[in-house]
Amino acid sequence: MVSILFFIKRKKLLKDGTTSIFVRVTFNRLSAEVTTGRSVMPSHWVATKGRAKGNTLVNKQTNSFLDQMEYTLHDLTLQIQREGKQVSAKEILDRYKYLNAPKPKTGILALYAEHNQELKELVDISVALATYKRHETSLKLFHEFLLYKYQVEDVDISEIDVEMLQKYQHYLMTVRHNSNNTTVKYIRNLGKILKLAVSRKLITASPTEELKLKMEPVDKGFLTQEELTRLANKDFNIVRLEQVRDVFLFCCYTGLAYIDVYSLSINDITEENGRLWIRKSRYKTNVMYHVPILKPAKEILDKYASLSHKEGKLLPVLSNQKMNAYLKEIAGIVGISKDLTTHLARHTFATTVTLANQVSIENVSKMLGHSSIRMTQHYARVLDASIEHEMLNVEKCYE
Numbered sequence: 001m002v003s004i005l006f007f008i009k010r011k012k013l014l015k016d017g018t019t020s021i022f023v024r025v026t027f028n029r030l031s032a033e034v035t036t037g038r039s040v041m042p043s044h045w046v047a048t049k050g051r052a053k054g055n056t057l058v059n060k061q062t063n064s065f066l067d068q069m070e071y072t073l074h075d076l077t078l079q080i081q082r083e084g085k086q087v088s089a090k091e092i093l094d095r096y097k098y099l100n101a102p103k104p105k106t107g108i109l110a111l112y113a114e115h116n117q118e119l120k121e122l123v124d125i126s127v128a129l130a131t132y133k134r135h136e137t138s139l140k141l142f143h144e145f146l147l148y149k150y151q152v153e154d155v156d157i158s159e160i161d162v163e164m165l166q167k168y169q170h171y172l173m174t175v176r177h178n179s180n181n182t183t184v185k186y187i188r189n190l191g192k193i194l195k196l197a198v199s200r201k202l203i204t205a206s207p208t209e210e211l212k213l214k215m216e217p218v219d220k221g222f223l224t225q226e227e228l229t230r231l232a233n234k235d236f237n238i239v240r241l242e243q244v245r246d247v248f249l250f251c252c253y254t255g256l257a258y259i260d261v262y263s264l265s266i267n268d269i270t271e272e273n274g275r276l277w278i279r280k281s282r283y284k285t286n287v288m289y290h291v292p293i294l295k296p297a298k299e300i301l302d303k304y305a306s307l308s309h310k311e312g313k314l315l316p317v318l319s320n321q322k323m324n325a326y327l328k329e330i331a332g333i334v335g336i337s338k339d340l341t342t343h344l345a346r347h348t349f350a351t352t353v354t355l356a357n358q359v360s361i362e363n364v365s366k367m368l369g370h371s372s373i374r375m376t377q378h379y380a381r382v383l384d385a386s387i388e389h390e391m392l393n394v395e396k397c398y399e
Contacts (some may be wrong), residue, residue: 002027002077004070006050010042017041021066025073025089034097034177037070038062072096106202107154109146110276112119112139121184128261128284137299140190145171145312157197167192169211184213221338224348225356228252232296234334241333244326246300248314251345253297253353255368258342262317269293269314282369289369294353350376 003026008019018039024031040052044059051066052059055289076095080087084263119132145168147153155164172183178220191208200208223231232249236242247269251261262285268280276293293301304315317323320342327340346368365376 002074002089004073006036006070007046007047008040008064010045013042014039019045021045021062023069023073023093025092027087027089030089032093034093036066052245061330068199069096069168070184072099072145086319104113105156105158106197107155108157108190108193108197109143110158111157111197111202112142112190115193115196128259129362130284138186141172141186142168142190148175157194159201160194160207162210165207165211178209180216186213187211187213216304221344222351223252223336223338223344225352227336227338228348228352231330231334231336236330236333241326241330244318244323245330246303247315247317247323248327248340248342250297250300250331250347251342252348253294253300254278254291255289255346255354256291257282257346258317258320258323261342262313263313264314266314285369285371287369287371289367291367362398 005024007022007024010019019042021036021038021040022033023036024033027163034137040059040062044052044054046053059342062100073092073096077087080091086382116132119127119135121303146155149167149171159207168182172186173180174179178186187208187226191206194203194206194208197203231245234245236245247261250256256264263283268278270277270279276298278291278293281288301314303305307316309314322343328343331338331340350364350368354367355361361373361376365373368376370376
């Protein structure tokens with residue numbers, strides 16, 4: 001059992017006439033001692049109690065400090081035992097000194113920048129470029145928030161609490177006009193840096209754990225078969241619009257995400273038993289997906305066959321920003337009120353092209369490159385036609 005004794009050396013006085021208070025920790029008959037950093041008038045010290053006497057404010061504060069120190073030393077002893085390590089008087093005091101030593105300050109943005117630099121070095125190795133860019137945006141937004149709210153370039157990680165995060169949440173939704181889900185994503189990105197700070201023992205816990213963050217379900221929508229046919233049959237006089245439409249349709253027929261159709265090359269196409277397949281790993285997750293190329297998708301590839309010989313790509317894919325801008329224009333021309341994006345095309349593949357034609361959700365999941373069916377369920381919708389088809393079988397049981 002640990003023994004803790006506070007004592008003074010009466011003959012060693014400081015310039016103000018007081019003497020330093022020491023603490024001696026003994027464990028298994030081995031002792032170690034250090035100064036507590038506090039002092040007392042020798043005449044005020046009660047050796048039998050190991051405390052200062054009298055009711056002066058200074059002595060009360062000294063005794064309170066010694067009480068807290070004794071409690072902490074006992075707590076550190078239990079901590080070492082719980083860790084299964086060898087307890088010693090020196091180890092107990094070493095931990096106490098580390099606990100109370102002034103810690104160098106680390107700014108949240110400085111740590112975030114360090115994190116992002118490491119991500120950047122791993123791009124195309126184990127990290128997607130989109131992941132790096134997402135965290136760069138998150139860093140930029142929190143920097144803007146600190147300037148806007150506190151007029152500072154950075155803050156120490158220890159200063160970030162729930163109240164500051166709530167103000168950041170309010171800033172994102174009112175000043176930046178971000179949706180709830182976008183706001184949650186940015187705060188969770190920041191939360192990853194706070195968890196990194198916890199792992200480095202810069203803070204004891206992440207304040208994001210106390211925030212109530214919840215993603216709201218969002219229906220991304222999809223094109224019906226009628227809308228898909230109408231879009232495919234529309235003639236465009238502007239080449240750029242026609243190309244964007246074709247790339248969008250290709251995504252509808254294959255389920256490819258923007259980044260995957262952008263990088264699609266001849267090496268990703270294989271032929272088995274007379275049928276062409278796309279066999280490629282998803283850029284976002286590195287999960288392999290296998291998609292048979294349907295006739296409408298094959299016709300689009302054939303249309304741009306000469307492109308692959310010139311640029312190495314199979315389709316004329318613009319930047320994501322330009323794609324989505326042209327798709328809005330196309331939606332207006334065709335008379336589709338939905339927000340056309342490459343992500344909606346992926347939802348269309350999951351719902352209208354596959355599930356509505358009795359493709360199992362297990363196979364849809366594999367073609368989308370999902371690691372679990374649960375992910376696919378966010379994409380897939382149950383259509384009235386599917387319900388009607390399956391209920392016809394039920395109806396036969398009651399005829």
